Amino acid sequence: MRNRGPSLALTLLAIALGLGAVYRLQVRMDSEISRVHQERDELLFRSGRLVKTLGLEYDGLLADIYWTRAVQYYGEKHSSFDPNFELLWPLLDLTTQLDPHLIPAYRFGVIFLSEQPPIGAGRPDLAEALIRRGVANNPEYWRFWADLGFLYYWGMKDYQKSSQAFLEGSKNPDAAIWMKVLAAKVAEEGRSLEVSLFLWQQVHDSAKDAATRLNAEGHVHRLKAELDLRQLDEIVAEFHKRFGRYPNSMEEVVRAGLLRGKPVDPKGFPYVLGPEGRVGLNPGSPIHLEEPKPMNQP
Amino acid sequence: MTRLAGVVAVNTFREAVRDRVLYSLLFFALLMIAAAILVGQISIGIETLVIINLGLSAISIIGLMMAVFIGVGLVYKEMDKRTLYAVLSKPIRRWEFLTGKFAGLLLTLLVNTALMTLGLAAALLYVKHSFAAADVTILVAVYFILLKLALITALALFFSCFSSPLLSILFTVGIYVAGLFASDIRTFGHITGSRALDAIAVAFSYLIPNFNNFNITASAAYGRAVPAKLILDNTLYAAVYAAIVLLAAAAAFSRRNLK
Numbered sequence: 001m002r003n004r005g006p007s008l009a010l011t012l013l014a015i016a017l018g019l020g021a022v023y024r025l026q027v028r029m030d031s032e033i034s035r036v037h038q039e040r041d042e043l044l045f046r047s048g049r050l051v052k053t054l055g056l057e058y059d060g061l062l063a064d065i066y067w068t069r070a071v072q073y074y075g076e077k078h079s080s081f082d083p084n085f086e087l088l089w090p091l092l093d094l095t096t097q098l099d100p101h102l103i104p105a106y107r108f109g110v111i112f113l114s115e116q117p118p119i120g121a122g123r124p125d126l127a128e129a130l131i132r133r134g135v136a137n138n139p140e141y142w143r144f145w146a147d148l149g150f151l152y153y154w155g156m157k158d159y160q161k162s163s164q165a166f167l168e169g170s171k172n173p174d175a176a177i178w179m180k181v182l183a184a185k186v187a188e189e190g191r192s193l194e195v196s197l198f199l200w201q202q203v204h205d206s207a208k209d210a211a212t213r214l215n216a217e218g219h220v221h222r223l224k225a226e227l228d229l230r231q232l233d234e235i236v237a238e239f240h241k242r243f244g245r246y247p248n249s250m251e252e253v254v255r256a257g258l259l260r261g262k263p264v265d266p267k268g269f270p271y272v273l274g275p276e277g278r279v280g281l282n283p284g285s286p287i288h289l290e291e292p293k294p295m296n297q298p
Numbered sequence: 299m300t301r302l303a304g305v306v307a308v309n310t311f312r313e314a315v316r317d318r319v320l321y322s323l324l325f326f327a328l329l330m331i332a333a334a335i336l337v338g339q340i341s342i343g344i345e346t347l348v349i350i351n352l353g354l355s356a357i358s359i360i361g362l363m364m365a366v367f368i369g370v371g372l373v374y375k376e377m378d379k380r381t382l383y384a385v386l387s388k389p390i391r392r393w394e395f396l397t398g399k400f401a402g403l404l405l406t407l408l409v410n411t412a413l414m415t416l417g418l419a420a421a422l423l424y425v426k427h428s429f430a431a432a433d434v435t436i437l438v439a440v441y442f443i444l445l446k447l448a449l450i451t452a453l454a455l456f457f458s459c460f461s462s463p464l465l466s467i468l469f470t471v472g473i474y475v476a477g478l479f480a481s482d483i484r485t486f487g488h489i490t491g492s493r494a495l496d497a498i499a500v501a502f503s504y505l506i507p508n509f510n511n512f513n514i515t516a517s518a519a520y521g522r523a524v525p526a527k528l529i530l531d532n533t534l535y536a537a538v539y540a541a542i543v544l545l546a547a548a549a550a551f552s553r554r555n556l557k
Contacts, residue, residue, distance in 0.1 A: 011549040018542035023504045025535045026511075030481075032528040033511055072482075210489075 048097025063099030066091055070105065074112055074211060083117035089126045096133060103141060104208050106134035110147045111203065111212050114155035119215060124155035143206060145169020146179060150199050153186060163187035193230070197223040221266040225287050228271065229279055232263060236277040246277035302390045303398035310402020311409075314368060319406060322360045326414045329356055330421040345425050350519040353418035354439055360414065361407055361447045362474070368406070369454025370466035372399040373551065393548035400455055400544060407447045415440050432521025438529060439518035445536035446512040450474060452540040453507075456547035460554065477509035507539050 051066075052059045070091035077085055092109040095102060112120040113127035128151060135144045145165050152162035163186040170179035178198075185195055200223060204216035235258050239247050247253045250262050250273050264270050269285035281287055314320075333352050373396070376382035385395060418436070423429065453473055457466035476483070480503045487499025511532055514524055 008549065008553075011545055014545055015542050018538055018545070019505065021538050022535060022542070025531055025538065026504055026508055029511055029528065029531045029535065032525055032531070033481075 048094050051094055052098055059098045063095050063102055063105075066095040066098060067102060067105050070095055071108070071209065071211070074108075078119075078211070081118060085112070085117070085121035088121050089113060089123065089130075092130060096130065096137075100133070100137035103134070103138065106131055106138075106144065107147060107207070108209055108212055110151055111215060114151055115215070124151060127151055127155060140172070140174075142169045142172035142175040142179070145172070145175070146202065149179075149182065149186070150203065153191070153199065154196065157191070159186050159190040193223055193227050197227065221287050222289060224266045225281060225285075226289060228263065228265065229281075232271060232279040235259060236273070236279060240277060246275075247273060249273055300394050300397075302388075303394040303401065306385075306390070306395055306398025307401035307405060310372070310399050311405045314403070314406040319364060319368065320410060320413075322364065323410065323413050323417070326356055326360060327417050330417045333421060346422065347519050349418070349421050349425050350436060351515060353414075353421060354436070354443070354515045354518060357411055357414045357418065357440060358443050358446070361411055361443060362450060364407060364410065365403065365447045365450040366454050366467055366470050366474075368403055369451045370458045370463045370470065372403060372455055373458045374463050374466070392552045396455065396459070396544065396548050396551055400451060403451050403455075404448055407451070408444065411440060411444055411447070430521065432523070435514070435518045435521055435524055438524045439514050441529070442512040442514055442532060445532060446509055448540050449507050449509075449536050449543070452543040452547070456543050456550070459547050459551040473506060474509060477507045478513075479510075480504075480506055480508040481510055508535075511535060 051062060070088065073087055073091055074085070077083075088109075092105055092113070095105045096109075099105075109130045110127045113130060114120060114122075114124040116122045128148070131144055131148050131151060134141070135148065138144060145168055149162045149165035149169065152158045152165055163183045166179050166183035166186065169175050170183060182195065182198070185192075189195065197220065200216050200219040204213055204220055207213040207216060235253060236247065239253055239256060239258055242256070247256070250259070250271065253259050253273075254261060262270050265281060265285050265287055267285055267287055269282035269287075271279055272282050273279055281289065330349075330353060333349055373382070376385065386392065415437070419429075422433070422436075450470065454466060454470045457469045461469070483499050483506075484503040487496040487503070490496060490499070517524055
């Protein structure tokens with residue numbers, strides 16, 4: 001009987017070489033596998049009741065799994081610039097049917113179901129159904145009313161319904177004081193840059209997941225830039241009124257005492273002044289304005 | 299494999315059959331019969347899909363349970379019953395004994411899986427009334443399950459060389475679960491933003507066996523072809539990884555003091 005196998009050094013060398021081969025194979029297979037798995041865009045069961053029954057007593061755990069899958073699904077689609085989010089609703093629908101109190105799922109859904117492709121599914125109607133379910137299942141959670149108001153305001157542009165949602169939510173004793181203020185402001189003014197900025201800032205500050213926060217941050221930066229540009233246009237118009245001509249540079253506006261310093265956008269890129277007093281974003285800035293800004297405003 | 303290892307393999311297979319391991323087939327047969335009869339009544343338009351998903355999942359789960367629970371006892375049981383000493387007193391090397399045990403369990407899994415595949419085919423025929431060329435993907439999916447089981451068996455055998463069955467089960471199942479998330483571990487590493495954590499996560503994700511490679515159930519259910527290159531790469535991956543684990547097992551077992 002021989003107990004000893006090959007020497008330890010040889011064994012370790014063979015294992016190291018083997019692991020190297022395994023690494024090479026895995027790298028080679030990664031793209032093939034992702035292609036095969038990418039086609040797996042389907043859900044076998046879409047009925048919450050059925051999944052709840054099949055899940056025996058583990059519906060809470062199943063909800064967590066579906067929620068994780070929803071976030072991963074969105075992340076994969078978003079990172080691959082795939083605008084088809086057809087499974088986002090069924091995944092969130094199942095998640096919230098399995099666990100009706102899973103707050104982050106509703107809040108995530110209201111943003112990414114309503115946002116237009118390629119950021120979201122472009123289905124504000126489904127977002128409304130989801131958040132209404134959230135409100136019904138969690139009446140104590142006033143932020144769902146804020147989310148509903150936000151959805152009507154931003155995604156559906158129905159300012160009357162938006163105002164009503166903010167007002168309804170403000171009746172909750174725990175609700176923030178701004179709910180009532182927003183109800184009045186939206187009813188009076190409809191859409192405005194200030195309200196939009198405030199709402200996106202709220203979404204950003206109360207978001208629990210990175211995707212929502214990042215998306216909200218993009219909107220906040222864009223809206224701040226739009227507000228800045230509007231203000232800079234007014235300053236340039238003031239310069240024109242005083243000197244009878246447009247400034248040649250921002251430094252000239254600063255020297256005239258109309259600005260304290262060279263203005264920069266939320267990403268730190270200086271605004272640029274073009275011909276005839278046109279103020280715009282720096283070409284190098286990562287901020288993109290949703291709608292082209294009217295450049296020839298006096 | 300040497301002749302002596304072959305003798306061990308055949309005996310391991312016989313022992314598994316004597317232990318009524320193949321009774322699992324009865325469970326599978328009942329499941330498939332029930333599914334084939336009931337599926338038409340509870341699912342609309344996805345009868346074939348449910349049969350394939352259910353069949354492949356059952357083949358995988360039953361195989362996994364066999365590989366883990368029998369695998370961890372392969373060496374331990376021999377030591378516990380003291381039959382190992384009688385075997386090793388014969389002119390057989392320890393690595394040959396291990397290889398034989400591995401091959402024996404693999405043979406058991408192969409027979410079991412082949413019979414379950416026949417059951418799945420029968421259920422499918424009952425529901426669809428005929429086979430299509432695309433159904434060959436189901437065989438590829440079964441083959442991938444077998445590759446996965448070979449890896450699991452190697453891991454279970456490795457752990458059984460130096461720990462108790464309970465711990466071996468925990469280690470094997472733990473690596474299996476971690477291996478299912480190998481690609482996600484890599485992504486999580488990127489998300490952390492820490493270069494050190496990212497490097498550790500990437501290294502770990504490549505070090506553990508990536509069991510996600512073997513999951514093509516959805517492709518099989520929809521009859522989507524699997525690239526031949528992937529089949530070849532997966533075969534190589536499973537073979538090389540199982541060889542590494544068996545080598546480590548042989549090294550550990552050869553140095554173990556059995557007195």
